[in-house]
Amino acid sequence: MPPQPVLVFGSFDYVCSQTALPLCPLVGTSLVTPSCYARNIEISTGTLLFEPATIFIEVIALIMTAVMVYNIKSKITLGTVPLGCKEIALLLYLYAATLVNEFFLVSGIIPMASPAYKYFVATHIGLIVAGFWALAFNGVVGFQWFEDGTPLSLWTLRGSSFAVFFVSFLVSILTFTSSGGLNSAYPTLLYIIYFILPLVFLIVYGVLQTILIVNTLDDRWPLCDLFFAYLFFVVGLCLQFGLSTGLCNIANHYIDGIFFGCVFTLLGVMMVYKYWDSVTRDDVEFAVGGKPDDNMYLLDNHIIS
Template identity: 55%
Template sequence: MPAPILSNAPSFAFGSFDFLCSQSPLPLCSLLQSATTLAPVEPTCYARNIDINSGSYLLFEPATLFVQIIALLMTLVMIFYIRSKYTAVGRKEIVMFFYMYAVTIILDFLLVGGIIPPASSVFKYFAALHAGLFVSTFWCLMYNGIVGFQWTEDGTSKSLWTLRLSTLAVLLITFTVSILTFLNIAGLSSTSPMGLYILYIIFPALFLIVYVILQIVLVVTTLDDRWPLGDLLFGLFFFLLGLVTEFVMGSYLCEVATHYVDGMFFGTIFTLLGVMLVYKFWDSITKEDLEFAVSGKANVWEQRNPLLGDDEVVGGLVGGNGGGMHNENW
């Protein structure tokens, strides 16, 4: 079994993308320069490319692009089912997270696959937009972690516009810092991208940690059912596994697979599994309102009037003319 390629790989350093770019071909890597070589850091091992039209065009990361197409289709399916749950708590907020994930996948597909060539004059702007979408998607996820605590009624204009405007602000801030870093202006440098590193690496990690903590608190303090914690923790596990396979074991896996796939391929797969479990977690803690849905769990967020006993509720429904279920045609 081949040994991992680590001899030429840069060492990890806080504030530097050198190590990350040596493991995975992130879209922004071709726009940043190593402080030691003053040149972009290339992956020590990368997947084979596909030669299209006799060398006139190269398609990069074909296996990863295939997984991204599957991820996009799965995301559209999840969006469809979320939109079908008309009365579920936080439906409009959580669907925005999946929309943003889908747009990020599409942009990643264009940049990673070389459909927008790195030599293109617009590549840096699309890469900055991709970075902005990446960070703001994590922000959107964290906001959805707050929605369950009902700080304001979900689905209202206040909740939705707070989410939209705050997400847009995070996107614009990240985009601005990214493009200024790529262009080496306003005191930002592509050889020392500390500001971009904090926005791109540290902030998403913090947003994810806050989301997980909030959801654990929500389940423990609000719900009787503890099974949703399994979905949440498995989703976190798959996301972390994706980071490990892409940025820690990327070169090793690439060598084992003889360059047919690399760490980005596995990272994309495990990230998709993590996102799917975010949907599964949300679905497990919200009301089942589909017409043919069958579930053994109670509606844990359904509010009941504590001043009415069970006998009074049943009597009002069956015996009283004011009962919501009473109908003379029955």
Template identity: 50%
Template sequence: MKFGSFDQVCREVPLTVCSLLGADGNGIEPHCYARNFEFAGKLFFEFAVMVIYIAALVMGIIMIYHIKTKYTAVGRKEMVTFFILYMLTTLVEALVVSGIVPASSSIQPWFVAAHVGLLSASIWCLLFNGLVGFQIFEDGTALSLWGIRISSLIVFGGAFFVAIGTFKNMVGFLSPSNPILLWIIYFIFNGAGVLIYFILQLILVFKTLDDRWPLGDILFAIAFFVIGQVILYIFSQDICNYATHYIDGMFFGVMCTLLSVMMTYKYWDSITKEDLEFSVGGKTAQWDVKYDMGGYNNGRY
């Protein structure tokens, strides 16, 4: 992979940004891509990946529901914010990858730019959640909640501006043929955010937790993420050829990302202890009340 260039990456895997880059923004096509399919008279792409997208949205709803039921869990509202951003990122990516938003339409660059912004905002939000466990600031407070929301919005806006500026060639140093800033955001900023989050969680487990069981959850999350990225960027073309265009590396990349997110939720759940005394769903304790009535028994002394 050449610094600042999407050429090699886009030849391997059809990222959402690839159709808007290259000379004059005409797009960079992959050497091999999954077959399209027809539904209701309209062509769609990446059928297998669409199944994973739907599964990711369903799992996102389930995980948000379970997070919301842990009424007194540390970082509950902050974690919900991350999963909302993850679901929005997945939804926009599905619309672009499937072709529901046509590649030739005038709105496609805006959807792709929104996807780039949401992806970076999601990773930033995840990193912010990684700091919550260290109790640098109290979770659930206005400082914490508005801090994560405003900072994620700023990251979204910055990434969105760079992306749309690159696609539309709005500024001299932003162009489809020289997308250096977009490349830095897409790979270095996002990659560093994920890496720092995982490092912080390993430190949290070893330095502050007595229980080592959460270590397995976070290690599985790391493993799934790394495997998914390796398959996506290195073996996508080989998979596509061997599978005769039915699937490509994007299928395994999206699936492994989903598994990594699910294990991240499992990790958060395992390190979060709910205060059952204040849990709305907790069972009410049964108390046995005994009276000392002296020698009183059956109405007699």
């Protein structure tokens, strides 16, 4: 039995030994697979569906994302445009696109032997990193350095998100094909883009929103939503990359780390949405001590004339 890989900066060997990430067959000096992964099911003669439990959760996540987007659109229809509603909607669109892409990869609909596989994986990585960038951008919106919902704000978000996506996609493809000075055996730059950049964007969002709440709101309850968003994200990482093998064995190969990563990412996204909703609503659900309504929530809502 080969020795268990250890966590090394710039190497995916350890995480691939815990969870079967879509990029794992495309990087490293040798193919590293987890000792326990979710069993597949046969949907027709000779046709296998991989990660059925994860696929089910991804469908649920798409439905919940559609509900959140619908609620955002409903607020606009009712005559008010809450702060950053179009920007948070773009974040949810990126999350939905990531889910759709991941669905094709983890289910085996796009097989690893397919020439298109590496392009789908590169797209998946690009969408993940762009989604975290969009989250960080949403953290800036509340400071009103430029007015939210305007063409300047929206096109800055769209353009910068596309730039982040394109750079991540390009680095991924060059790494997978060992081109442009990059090497699939030593994917350090891809490691930084896949793990470090999203972490930086996540921290930036949390710091900015904490500063905004402390300096702007009399109410501190939204910090609870923010706390749980980060808690779910951290728990998901621990379960996916630290406890995946043990949980998979306990569950008799019915679920693995990818399943838990998907579940807790969904919970984290839902708490980000709940946090945004709690700091932009008009009512006084979280009112404490009879504070004036116009001081309760993050700046004023924009009224459609």
